[in-house]
Amino acid sequence: MELIETSLPGVLIIEPRVFGDDRGFFLESWNAETFRAAGLDLDFVQDNHSRSAKGVLRGLHYQQPEPQGKLVRVTAGRAFDVAVDIRRSSPTFGQWAGVELSAANKRQFWIPLGFAHGFLSLEDGTDFLYKCTACYRPAFENSIKWDDPAIGIDWPLEGITPLLSAKDLAAKPLADAEVFA
Secondary structure, eight states, X not given: OEEEEOSSTTOEEEEOOEEEETTEEEEOSOOHHHHHHTTOOOOOOEEEEEEEOTTBEEEEEEESSSOOOEXXXXXXXXXXXXXXXXXXXXXXXXXXXXXXXETTTOOEEEEOTTEEEEEEEOSTTEEEEEEESSOOOGGGEEEBOTTOTTTOOOOOOTTOOOBOOHHHHTOBXXXXXXXXX
């Protein structure tokens, strides 16, 4: 496994070792010992799976309190995945990092506690898998506007009109959001 640092400390792109031949491929998407040896001693308590049509934009989501760390990957299709630092005391507060995740590149993205998360589906039938370090608590869920100019995410929107849920349409700008200390 290769860990690739992003511009945000703690947010990582993870490239698993892929063993392939004419029959297909094999990879370990999670191995506690391997991740622990790489400095990621994580305890996952919930797995999620979403399927999205092209143009679906989910996010920017986080829980406050009881934040979730998320290890995410795409097993069908493609998505542009984003983490935003929402720790007010951080020198990278309000900054974002993004990566394309796809079934083809098999990359994973680690979003630690204190970050908002979102993604844009780039193909129909994009399957997105999440491993979470805390259970989902609807009462603690928060959303920040996906297009907040204070954050300035460079979403790959060429030919795409984002499709958002009612919750994401009502999201707050970062300046009004309940963020972390």
